[in-house]
Amino acid sequence: MADQPEMPGNDQVIAEFRANGGKVGGPFEGAPLILLHTTGAKSGKERINPLMTFKFDGTLLIVGSYAGADVDPAWLHNLRAHPTARIEIGTDTYAVRARELPPDERNAAFARIVEQQPGFGAYQSKTNRVIPVIELQPI
Numbered sequence: 001m002a003d004q005p006e007m008p009g010n011d012q013v014i015a016e017f018r019a020n021g022g023k024v025g026g027p028f029e030g031a032p033l034i035l036l037h038t039t040g041a042k043s044g045k046e047r048i049n050p051l052m053t054f055k056f057d058g059t060l061l062i063v064g065s066y067a068g069a070d071v072d073p074a075w076l077h078n079l080r081a082h083p084t085a086r087i088e089i090g091t092d093t094y095a096v097r098a099r100e101l102p103p104d105e106r107n108a109a110f111a112r113i114v115e116q117q118p119g120f121g122a123y124q125s126k127t128n129r130v131i132p133v134i135e136l137q138p139i
Contacts, residue, residue, distance in 0.1 A: 013050045022090035028052070034136075035088035036062065041081035049075045053089075053136075054113050060136045061101075061109055068126030076132060087136060096136040106133045 016024045017035055024033060032053045040047055054061045064076040079085060079098040087096050101109055110133055114121040124131050 010048070010050060014048055017050060017088070022088070024050075034060075034062070036075060037086040037088075038075050038078035039082040039085070041078050047075060047078060049073075051075075052117070054109075054116065056109065056112055060096075061113070062134050062136060063110075063113060063120055064132040064134065065120055065123040068123035068131075070127050070129060072129070072132065076134070079134065084139070085136075095139045097139050099135045099137060101133045101135060103130075106130070109133045 013024055013026075013028065013033075014035060017033060022033065024031075028050070032055070033050050034053050036049045036051050038047045038049070039045070051062045054063070064072050066073040080100070083098040085096055085098060087094055100106075110120070110124070110131070113133070114124075120131070
């Protein structure tokens, strides 16, 4: 799979995130966001994606929903190729290692995610693929 370009609008969300200490407005207002820095699987170039996060029992999770598309997002493809990444949370930056949750952990986490953000359940109903849940472990 070739690297997919960032979705339109990411540059504006990234700029707003950085200008406001990790806070943005619009459809993401009040949502806990991070900026995920990955390495392109083929290009080797840095890619930055704003993503909603979930934290359960001290574990930081992101969801590869791609709004219910039938393919995984490019950032997930990049993480699978290069699981070491960086994240920006607020004004801080951390190195992380990505771990895709196995089915039992994924199912439990996804149920909790849908409780907080029902839209992710709607995304899952739009696709036949199982939407992955990724744990970001500080390193």
